[in-house]
Each structure stands twice: as C-alpha cells, then as structure tokens.
Amino acid sequence: MTKQRKQIRLGAHFPGVNNTTVWSDPEAGSQISFESFRRFAQTAERGRFDFLFLAEGLRLREHQGRIHDLDVVGRPDTFTVLAALAGVTEHIGLAGTINSTFNEPYDLARKFATLDHLSAGRAAWNVVTSSDAFTGENFRRGGYLDPSDRYTRAAATVGAARRLWDSWLDGDLIADAQEGRFVADPHAGAYAYHDRFFDIRxxxxxxxxxxxxxVILQAGDSPEGRDFAAANADAIFTRHSTLEAGQEFYRDVKRRLGQFGRTPEELLILPGVTFVVGDTDEEAQEQARVIRRQQVSGRTAINFLEQVWNRDLSAYDPDGPLPDVDPVVGTELLTQGRASVRRDDALQVARRWRERAEADNLSIRELVIETTGRQSFIGSPLTVASQLNYFVQNDACDGFILVPHLTPGGLDPFVDKVVPLLQEIGVLRTEYSGGTLRENLGLPPQAAAAEAREEAS
Incomplete structure (x- = not known):
C-alpha cells in the first residue's frame, strides 16, 4: 500500500534580534515600521503559508554593560502588531511569542481571545519561559523564579488560560450569538482556577x-520542554542540523504524546530553518557563504566567544586562533539576558570548540560561523523544494518555520520560486481550505481532541 504524502506546513518567522538577520544589507527594512510587517505577512500569505511568527523579547541583551551589537533594533509589542496585521490579511495565522513567566493568565487569555475574534480565528500563542533576574528586573516580581519552576509555571499559565477560554462552555450550553450580540447565559464566563501559582476566579x-x-506553539529541545509540548502544545518550534537528528526528535516527541492522552496528529513538529535560493546550486552556495560572513562580523564573533569564555577577549584577532586560556566560571556573566551557553557548560563547550577548530583549521570567526548557524536549505529552487519535501516525507518534521536573512523581502525568492514547485508535486496547498488557523494546520477540532483525551484517561 502506497503511503499518502504528507502536506508541508509552513510558518514565516519575522525575527526579533538574532544572529540571522543582516540588518546592514542595503535591502533590509525597518524592524519597527508597520510597512515591514505588512509586506512580510502578505508575502507569506501569497505563498499560502500557515502562519506568521513574531519573535519577542522582554529586555535587550547587554554585553559588558552595553547593549549587545545584535540587539540594537528594538522589539515592538507583539499584540499591537498582530492586531494591525489582522486588518491587512485574510487567511494567514498570526502567532505571537508571549512570555508565560511575567504575564498573568487573565490578561493573556483576554488578549489572545480578542485577537482570535478580530482575525476570525487565526490567533496562535508561542509560549516561552524565563528564569533570569536580568529580564525580571523589568517586572514587579523580579527574577526570583527558580529555573526548575519555569515549565511548571508555564503549564499553570496555559492551564489557567484554557480554563478562561472554555468558561463560555458549560456542558452542552454555549452562549448564542445573535446579530453580533451574545445572549447572557447564567453560566457563561464563570471560572475558578487554583494551583501553587494562581488563585483566580x-x-x-x-x-x-x-x-x-x-493554537499553542512552544519552543524547547530539553526533556522538560519536550514534555511540556507533548502535554500542552499544538506545534513545537525546534532546531536540528541533520535528517537523522530530526527523525530522532520526531520519534521521541510523538512517542511522549501518548503519556498525556494525545495522538500524534495533535502535535506538529516545525524546525526553524534558513534558506538560500539561487539559479543554480553553485550560485546558492556562494550566496550562502557571503551571507554567513555578513551575519557574523568580527565584533560579533568575539562577542559570541566571550559568552562562552566569560572574559574580555577584545584583544584577540577574530581571524586568528582561539584563546589558549580557559573560560572563567562561577562569576557574574559578561552577557546579561539570553546567552549562548550556561556557565556550568562553558569548559566542555570550549574543549569541543578547540577540538573542532584544530581539526578543521578554523579561526575564531570561522568557528562561530560554523557553530551558530541554523539548519539551512541551500540550492536551486528544485534542490530546496526536494530537500524540504524529503525531510517531511521521511518523518524528520511536519513542516518548517522559515527564517529569512533579510527583512521584510527575504521570503520573496522562496515564495516566487520554491512554493510553485511544492504545489506542483501536491505537498503544499494552492488555496486556503479552512476558515481558521487550526483547520488550515490540519489539527483535530477542539471538541474531538478533548474527547480523545477523556477516553484515554
């Protein structure tokens, strides 16, 4: 019996600050102007993508007391941008990265429910966590949350939000809508939720x-992150560098779903990937080399190295060898905010990097370029389309979240040249068929998913 070909699910990642976007490129647009968001979203919708994915951070990183060189472009509020995009798009999902550590369930549930109404069913929440005091300084509670509690609080936040979203259901009772006005039912909207983090009613x-x-998305490769996704998420945003690594992750996470009364169809696995499309494979490879050197300047390479070594390395030549001194551990980190490596792993990372640099004769900058890149699909349109399809059909993932190196025009080559090839072989829609993001993603309806969980329990 011939196995039915899987449909490829696609998300488009509008970046926050990172080491992927080349903001110095003459074709790069604004990180804050609405025109950048509009063009990016409409291009993704033209390519029949499932959703647009906004990154967000609650504080810019600092390196040696100064704003990190990759964090100078700013991060506008996610809900405001997504609400505006709902008015200039019709089908594409609107996914926002919102922190579960420093937000309250009622406020989150209300904003996402509002966005879902404004967009006619296209809202998605990428649930992220935080445990560092540096970010927490922006909030009343501060950064006291223990790292071991971050997923526990995240699960509680999602659970409480779901209780609020479901509060307009009471058994078979649903508040009726008439001409845009909701009829008051004595049970509609009533809720109560209590656990170690929240006591709300x-x-x-x-x-x-x-x-x-x-729709709930989550990013995380740790065992705790995988369990959280298996219990709570509709899609998991991950990264892996090879087909084999992707297949291992796919098997592991899909296997975990049964522990929570869920089926494999209830969770999509969508790695974040970069791409370079050229007229030929050779041209694309050359473009990719140029792009990676644009992404990692000499200063950026030294900053990345300092995150591991935790010491001032400004005197070192980025095009020279790695330092012969060991990382400093057990002291305050030079980089505040999101760092590349935990301090207790620094010695092991430094050892691995030295071994790789020696084996391949790599300079500091060359090593950083090699070790910080995402999974990339590079080649002609046919090569890229074939690679993407091969990963999906061989169960390394269910689709991809594309991270272009240019904003807002970086999706154009993919939409213009790769999408038609995927549509031609029947693995990508030619038109949107569903009315909501959940339907377009092929996820089970909420009622069916809930019944399956009840039967499993």
Missing part, C-alpha cells in the same frame, strides 16, 4: 472565539 468577559482556543 470571576467571569471571563470575552465570549468563545472562532477557534475556541488559540
């Missing part, structure tokens, strides 16, 4: 939204 003031609940 009241009446939720946003009626049931088109999807019932927004």
């Amino acid at each position: 009241g009446r939720f003031n946003v009626p049931r939204s088109p999807q019932g609940r927004p």
Whole structure:
C-alpha cells in the first residue's frame, strides 16, 4: 500500500534580534515600521503559508554593560502588531511569542481571545519561559523564579488560560450569538482556577472565539520542554542540523504524546530553518557563504566567544586562533539576558570548540560561523523544494518555520520560486481550505481532541 504524502506546513518567522538577520544589507527594512510587517505577512500569505511568527523579547541583551551589537533594533509589542496585521490579511495565522513567566493568565487569555475574534480565528500563542533576574528586573516580581519552576509555571499559565477560554462552555450550553450580540447565559464566563501559582476566579468577559482556543506553539529541545509540548502544545518550534537528528526528535516527541492522552496528529513538529535560493546550486552556495560572513562580523564573533569564555577577549584577532586560556566560571556573566551557553557548560563547550577548530583549521570567526548557524536549505529552487519535501516525507518534521536573512523581502525568492514547485508535486496547498488557523494546520477540532483525551484517561 502506497503511503499518502504528507502536506508541508509552513510558518514565516519575522525575527526579533538574532544572529540571522543582516540588518546592514542595503535591502533590509525597518524592524519597527508597520510597512515591514505588512509586506512580510502578505508575502507569506501569497505563498499560502500557515502562519506568521513574531519573535519577542522582554529586555535587550547587554554585553559588558552595553547593549549587545545584535540587539540594537528594538522589539515592538507583539499584540499591537498582530492586531494591525489582522486588518491587512485574510487567511494567514498570526502567532505571537508571549512570555508565560511575567504575564498573568487573565490578561493573556483576554488578549489572545480578542485577537482570535478580530482575525476570525487565526490567533496562535508561542509560549516561552524565563528564569533570569536580568529580564525580571523589568517586572514587579523580579527574577526570583527558580529555573526548575519555569515549565511548571508555564503549564499553570496555559492551564489557567484554557480554563478562561472554555468558561463560555458549560456542558452542552454555549452562549448564542445573535446579530453580533451574545445572549447572557447564567453560566457563561464563570471560572475558578487554583494551583501553587494562581488563585483566580470571576467571569471571563470575552465570549468563545472562532477557534475556541488559540493554537499553542512552544519552543524547547530539553526533556522538560519536550514534555511540556507533548502535554500542552499544538506545534513545537525546534532546531536540528541533520535528517537523522530530526527523525530522532520526531520519534521521541510523538512517542511522549501518548503519556498525556494525545495522538500524534495533535502535535506538529516545525524546525526553524534558513534558506538560500539561487539559479543554480553553485550560485546558492556562494550566496550562502557571503551571507554567513555578513551575519557574523568580527565584533560579533568575539562577542559570541566571550559568552562562552566569560572574559574580555577584545584583544584577540577574530581571524586568528582561539584563546589558549580557559573560560572563567562561577562569576557574574559578561552577557546579561539570553546567552549562548550556561556557565556550568562553558569548559566542555570550549574543549569541543578547540577540538573542532584544530581539526578543521578554523579561526575564531570561522568557528562561530560554523557553530551558530541554523539548519539551512541551500540550492536551486528544485534542490530546496526536494530537500524540504524529503525531510517531511521521511518523518524528520511536519513542516518548517522559515527564517529569512533579510527583512521584510527575504521570503520573496522562496515564495516566487520554491512554493510553485511544492504545489506542483501536491505537498503544499494552492488555496486556503479552512476558515481558521487550526483547520488550515490540519489539527483535530477542539471538541474531538478533548474527547480523545477523556477516553484515554
């Protein structure tokens, strides 16, 4: 019996600050101007992508007391941008990265339910966590949350938000809509939720939204992150560098779903990947080499190295060999915020990097270029389309979240040249078929998923 070909799911990642986007390129646009967001979203919708994915951070990183050189472009508020994009798009999903550590369930649930109504069922929440005091200084609670509690609080936050979203359901009772006005039901919106993090009760003031609940995304490769995704998420945003690594991750996460009364169809695995499309494979490879050197300047390479060594390395030549001194551990980190490596792993990382640099005769900059790159698909349109399809059909993933190196025009080569090839072989839609993001992603309806979990329990 011939195995049915899987449909490729696609997300488009509008970056926050990172080491992927080349903001110095003359074709790069603004990180804050709405025109950048509009063009990016409409290009993704033209390519029949499933959703647009906004990154967000709650504080810019600092390196040796100064704003990190990759973090100078700013991060506008996610909900504001997504609400505006709902008015200039019709089908594409609107996914926002919102922190579960420093936000309250009621406020989150209300904003996402509102976005789902405004967009006619296209809202998605990428749930992220934080445990560092540096980020926490922006908030009343500060950064006291123990790292071991970050996924526990995240699960509680999602659980409480779901209780609020479902509060307009009471058994078979659903508040009816008539001419845009919701009929008051005595049970509609009433909720109560209690655990070690939250003790809340009241009446939720946003009626049931088109999807019932927004689609939940989560990013994390750790065992805790995999369990959290298996229990709570509709899609997991991950990264892996080879087909074999992707297949191992795919098998592991899909296997975990059964522990939580879920089926493999209820969770999509979508690695974040970069791409370079050229007229030929050779041209694309040359473009990729140029892009990687643009992404990692000499200063950036030294900054990355200092995150591991935790010492001032400004005197070292980025085009020279790695330092012969060991990392400093057990002291305050030079980089505050999101760092490349935990301090207790620094000695092991430094040893591995030295071994690789020696084996391949790599300079500091060359090593950083090699070790910080995402999984990339590089080649002619046919080569890239074939590679993407091979990964999906061989269960390394269910699709991809594309991270272009240019904003906002970086998706254009993919949409213009690769998408038609995927559509031609029947693995990517030619038109949107569903009315909501959940339907377009091929996820089970909320009611069916809930019944399956009840039967499993």
